[in-house]
Amino acid sequence: MIELLTTRHNPLVDPTLHVWEWQIPVYLFLGGWVAGSMVLTGYLQRQARAPGQSSVSDRLPWIGLVLISLGMGALFLDLEHKLYVWRMYLTLQPLSPMSWGGWILLLVYPVLALGALATLADGALDRWPRLGAFARQLQSHTATRWLSVANIVVGIALGIYTGILLSSLGARPLWASAVLGPLFLVSGLSAGAAFAHVIAPGHEEQEQLLRFDNLFLMTELGLIALFLIGLLTVGAVHAQAAQLLLGGPFTAVFWVLVVGLGILLPLAIQSLTLAGRIPHTVIAPLLVLSGGLALRFVIVFAGQYSEWISP
Amino acid sequence: MARFGMVIDTKKCVGCMDCVVACKTENDVPDGHCRDWISQRLQGEMPDLRLTITSERCNHCDSPPCVTCCPTGASHVQDFGKVVLVDHGKCIGCKACLAACPYGARFIHPDGYADKCTFCMHRVERGLAPACVDVCPTRCMYFGDLDDPESEVSRLIATRRHFVLKPDAGTRPRIFYLE
Numbered sequence: 025m026i027e028l029l030t031t032r033h034n035p036l037v038d039p040t041l042h043v044w045e046w047q048i049p050v051y052l053f054l055g056g057w058v059a060g061s062m063v064l065t066g067y068l069q070r071q072a073r074a075p076g077q078s079s080v081s082d083r084l085p086w087i088g089l090v091l092i093s094l095g096m097g098a099l100f101l102d103l104e105h106k107l108y109v110w111r112m113y114l115t116l117q118p119l120s121p122m123s124w125g126g127w128i129l130l131l132v133y134p135v136l137a138l139g140a141l142a143t144l145a146d147g148a149l150d151r152w153p154r155l156g157a158f159a160r161q162l163q164s165h166t167a168t169r170w171l172s173v174a175n176i177v178v179g180i181a182l183g184i185y186t187g188i189l190l191s192s193l194g195a196r197p198l199w200a201s202a203v204l205g206p207l208f209l210v211s212g213l214s215a216g217a218a219f220a221h222v223i224a225p226g227h228e229e230q231e232q233l234l235r236f237d238n239l240f241l242m243t244e245l246g247l248i249a250l251f252l253i254g255l256l257t258v259g260a261v262h263a264q265a266a267q268l269l270l271g272g273p274f275t276a277v278f279w280v281l282v283v284g285l286g287i288l289l290p291l292a293i294q295s296l297t298l299a300g301r302i303p304h305t306v307i308a309p310l311l312v313l314s315g316g317l318a319l320r321f322v323i324v325f326a327g328q329y330s331e332w333i334s335p
Numbered sequence: 336m337a338r339f340g341m342v343i344d345t346k347k348c349v350g351c352m353d354c355v356v357a358c359k360t361e362n363d364v365p366d367g368h369c370r371d372w373i374s375q376r377l378q379g380e381m382p383d384l385r386l387t388i389t390s391e392r393c394n395h396c397d398s399p400p401c402v403t404c405c406p407t408g409a410s411h412v413q414d415f416g417k418v419v420l421v422d423h424g425k426c427i428g429c430k431a432c433l434a435a436c437p438y439g440a441r442f443i444h445p446d447g448y449a450d451k452c453t454f455c456m457h458r459v460e461r462g463l464a465p466a467c468v469d470v471c472p473t474r475c476m477y478f479g480d481l482d483d484p485e486s487e488v489s490r491l492i493a494t495r496r497h498f499v500l501k502p503d504a505g506t507r508p509r510i511f512y513l514e
Contacts, residue, residue: 025377025378025379025380026376026377026378027376027377027378028374028375028376028377029374029375029377030372030373030374030375030391031352031355031369031372031373031374032369032372032374032391032439033367033369034367034368034369034439034442035367035368035442035443036430036433036442036443037433037439037441037442038439041433041434041439043430043433043434043443044430044434102429102430103427103428103429104427104428104429104430104443104447104448105426105427105428105446105447105448106427106428106447108407108424108425108426108427108428108447108448109427111407111409111425111426111427112406112407112427114407115407115408117403117405117406117407117408119403119404120403120404120405120406120431121404122404122405122406122429122431123405123406123407125406126406192403192404192435193400193404193431193434193435194400194435194504194505195400195434195435195436195437195504196434259503261503328434331437332437332501332503332504
């Protein structure tokens, strides 16, 4: 038996760590969603299409700009020393994923902005002829291929970083897993595919995105299994952290909202849709997006709750 | 170059909290916050119980996760004494260091930056001991250079049974508790 009494009652730290509230899960979710959208945009930009045929990849950069701005707004709200935020961009700390993330976010904006500019139709920029000429250059085959590569590379970096950000904080045993990076990336891809499916202009593209989303959801299930197995097998402290999701205070919300309603149910609905048994609806994509948000909330909150328990 | 550390004799510590009061006074620690604190661990089974009292603070770890995670370099290891400090003018208040510290040694100052024990570097640079060490009525706390084999802290570690807090966290803390 060990009973620990302490005179320390510091705000945000005691009795359990709770430094991050809603802002960080929301930011991680929106960042992952944008990351997934960028990777899908890059993939779809490489596909051949008939002249004049529209694609969801024309819409995603615009939506990405809005989502990443909302995410960065949430991130800014979380900072306690807000007026000093510019300090992030006076240095690159090679061992700090948060520092890397700050710079990756700075790359996301130009890639999304160039992608958005490339979708503007002739005549839309008549009042700014130089910008119009630049937009036409961006629509060239070579520029499109470069934009596609940039979207995929920056999207993967953004998606993985949102997970590595947490897993680098080894004092929280629940986060001490390299699987978090790929898990958050695949969850972001799933959110991106689910949303893109809803706004895709063509039936063929809708079907393709549904197939992608099902693949992402199944991969996410596998990564969640690996995440839990890793924690359960690496040591006593980590195994106890895993118990938060396997019989502790976060178990119900994790298995019901994240796994049940966020992965299994939409997977079933989308499989029936692909089989032609039920029509396309927004229900499954909404569930996928809610599940992705719930995943970030559970991991961020449960991770803060977990701690090293050795004397 | 010195590498400062602390040795605390749990056989002498009575948990009087003089160190806590001295720290708050010396460093103008804001109300409702503390840079050091007292913990009591009751271990064993009835009737074989053991009570250990520890005066705790930032461990100024040799492998400090709060420094590596900092995105601005605000958390850093100072050359003099290898002490872990926070540059308030660089801190953006992201709280990653609070999450990275397994000891819960940091807090957010009401002015917005991360704050913690500095080993009273402003005193040590003038040849004084940290305030907590100076006021301890039972003289249970020792401060000095761990790299100097002749220092009192090095000799105590070499000759007495001791432990550190949460060794499995891998941070290599520099506060040693004598058993």
